[in-house]
Amino acid sequence: MSGYRTTLTHFLIEEQRRRQGEGVLTLLLADVMTACKRISDLVDHGELAGALGTMGTENVQGEVQKKLDVQSNELFKFCNTIGGHLAGMASEEEDDVVTVPAEYRGRYLLLFDPLDGSSNIDVNVSVGSIFSILRCPDGIEQPTAEDFLQPGVEQVCAGYTVYGPSTMLVLTTGNGVHGFTMDRNVGEFFYTHENMTIPADTQEFAINMSNMRHWEAPVRRYIEECLAGKTGPREKDFNMRWVASMVADVHRIMTRGGVFMYPMCDKTREKGGKLRLMYEANPMSFIIEQAGGVSSTGRERIMEVQPKELHQRVPVILGSKNEIDRIVSYHSEGTEK
Known part of the structure; x- marks a missing residue:
């Protein structure tokens, strides 16, 4: 039963204690997960939530935007702006960096693909969200695009959420990969997949x-x-x-x-x-x-x-x-x- 499993929040707190790290990352991930939960709800409801079809617009990549592309992007921005943990954001759907108001500015940078696989939305096939967290360079008050241009080895955390028959979050903070499944009845992610590993051989x-x-x-x-x-x-x-x-x-x-x-x-x-x-x-x-x-x-x-x-x-x-x-x-x- 999910009620007897470790929640994502408790898992992150234990990771923080183990590594004697700061709690800001835990709080930032909580904001990211709020966005993912809300996107999961939109995906679940589909046309009932008016989430299917196209917007008639194109993103910076020249791709036609689906309604859910735009809605997911706005949810990521809204849920992560006022938490006080981010210096800035960058989205696959946005031309330039997303500015965080000075009164809310923190020390991390968030990059995200708010809805991966959007061509599958209207045919009811699994889609997802992807995110990456970097540290903002020291001394930068208002980051520009250049401050985001760090190689992947500098990532503090990365994860994805897959919206399928169940909604599942998979993430790493550099200490293995861990999976969490969302219980829709209580609106919480529970720890279900410990130390996920990929077999070296495959067919x-x-x-x-x-x-x-x-x-x-x-x-x-x-x-x-x-x-x-x-x-x-x-x-x-x-x-x-x-x-x-x-x-x-x-x-x-x-x-x-x-x-x-x-x-x-x-x-x-x-x-x-x-x-x-x-x-x-x-x-x-x-x-x-x-x-x-x-x-x-x-x-x-x-x-x-x-x-x-x-x-x-x-x-x-x-x-x-x-x-x-x-x-x-x-x-x-x-x-x-």
């Missing part, structure tokens, strides 16, 4: 196969070997899974292993890749690595990439260690397109 991969003709040679080589199954060089069969929601695909890897790829290809080369470094790749890489997995662009560790702009994109290849190591080795062998 599952997640990739958008419709882009195969655009991939670089190392990725095509890896996928062709998987598709060859027992009769190919890998001598085993693989399964393909693809939800088109990074949160959902990564969550599957967190629970049973696998590989997720949005690699460099001809379609995204000019933009640098498909997924956003600051809002998607870095927080997910932090989580994956803390669970024993590997995350790479194919050529370098994602968390060591020095960001150059808020909405920078990168190729993403992450998941079970032995498979990612193999894909990276194919890139290093010079199997270029």
Whole structure:
């Protein structure tokens, strides 16, 4: 019964005591979770809450915004502005940083993708939220975009919430990965998944196969070997899974292993890749690595990439260690397109 489980709040307090850390991060995460709970409620109610359909507008990425994209973004901003823990925010849906009024300003920076996988909203498939927390540089009173441009290794905390048959939060503060399931009856997250780890070996991969003709040679080589199954060089069969929601695909890897790829290809080369470094790749890489997995662009560790702009994109290849190591080795062998 959830009533006898540790709550997220109590878990964070114990983590704070163990590490002799400050309580501000615990309070900040409580604000983030309030936003996620409210988004979960909107997702649950769908059209009953007027949350389906498009807004007729585009975000900074040039993507058509769904109603729930806009509502989720506003909830993240509202729930995290007046807590007194943030110096500033940055959202995948916003052109520039979100300013926090001087009277509420704190010492952390929050980056978020308020609703990942929004193309799935209208067809009732799992979506999610992703967030990353950084420290604001010393001496900065009103942060600008430049202050957010820290490599992933500088993250204090990262997490995601998946809105599926149940709403689940997965997060890391650099001490392993822990999962919490929301009890809708009491509106609280309870500790349900301790020290989540990713198996080093897998027979599952997640990739958008419709882009195969655009991939670089190392990725095509890896996928062709998987598709060859027992009769190919890998001598085993693989399964393909693809939800088109990074949160959902990564969550599957967190629970049973696998590989997720949005690699460099001809379609995204000019933009640098498909997924956003600051809002998607870095927080997910932090989580994956803390669970024993590997995350790479194919050529370098994602968390060591020095960001150059808020909405920078990168190729993403992450998941079970032995498979990612193999894909990276194919890139290093010079199997270029």
